[in-house]
Amino acid sequence: MSADPTRILLVEDHAFTRDGLRAAINLEHDLRVVAEARSGEEGLEVLARTQGSAQPVDVAVLDIGLPGMDGIQTAAEMAARWPSVRLVMLTAHDLRGEVLAALASGAQAYCLKSADPDLLLLAIRAAAAGSAYLDPQVAHHVLGGIRAPNAASPLTTRETEVLRLIADGLGNKDIAQALGISVSTVKLHVQEVLLKLRAADRTQAAVQALRQGLL
Structure with a gap:
């Protein structure tokens, strides 16, 4: 049924x-x-x-x-x-x-x-x-203002940079190129962001960060 x-x-x-x-x-x-x-x-x-x-x-x-x-x-x-x-x-x-x-x-x-x-x-x-x-039409406009982590943020500076690029619509390969790191390292950072913000996916991570005043 x-x-x-x-x-x-x-x-x-x-x-x-x-x-x-x-x-x-x-x-x-x-x-x-x-x-x-x-x-x-x-x-x-x-x-x-x-x-x-x-x-x-x-x-x-x-x-x-x-x-x-x-x-x-x-x-x-x-x-x-x-x-x-x-x-x-x-x-x-x-x-x-x-x-x-x-x-x-x-x-x-x-x-x-x-x-x-x-x-x-x-x-x-x-x-x-x-x-x-x-x-997605407003994600870049709203989340693109991410620049630096809040003092109370559980995210590291690098993790916040990764989250900012996610908000800009970049995939893991493009993020790796922009930050000069490997794709596997990007994946690890994304996993940490999701874990620290208790988010199920990238969009939810950005929303959770907004609600907590971390962005």
């Missing part, structure tokens, strides 16, 4: 956008939109009803620019009241401050509305699995 699909709450004030998101998500056998809201306040009301039921919401997909209580405020409230609900932030903007605020609010994933629908599906699945996801 196949597993139950991931149950999703859509919080989006524009009906056209909401219809498109629902259609794209419901095409997938492992994902299902089970509730919708047009504002942050309504989204909180929906979760207050569903989370005590036999079919609780697993993932909430929120527009960052909601009327009234915006997506960041809503995400922070959801994270505080229902920590089991994973949060995916959806926005038309790639502003660094906005992205960092979204991640700080408790969101596990951040995706642009202009991105390919497959990326949103990837973000939802990553969040549902407990991983982090940052839209």
Whole structure:
């Protein structure tokens, strides 16, 4: 018997956008939109009803620019009241401050509305699995400011350099060339970064570092 699909709450004030998101998500056998809201306040009301039921919401997909209580405020409230609900932030903007605020609010994933629908599906699945996801269109813009380790950082200077180049989109071979070290040494540094930040993958490592104020 196949597993139950991931149950999703859509919080989006524009009906056209909401219809498109629902259609794209419901095409997938492992994902299902089970509730919708047009504002942050309504989204909180929906979760207050569903989370005590036999079919609780697993993932909430929120527009960052909601009327009234915006997506960041809503995400922070959801994270505080229902920590089991994973949060995916959806926005038309790639502003660094906005992205960092979204991640700080408790969101596990951040995706642009202009991105390919497959990326949103990837973000939802990553969040549902407990991983982090940052839209590749904004990863360089947001994480490219990494320059030196924070005094309290568990990362060495070299590990921070490796993480900065990962954020710039470089693979292990290019990182090795940029730093003048071997690919095997790069792999060791990446392993150490993931271990120290308790991250499952490179994107999650960058997100964890942002949340801990290490970047």
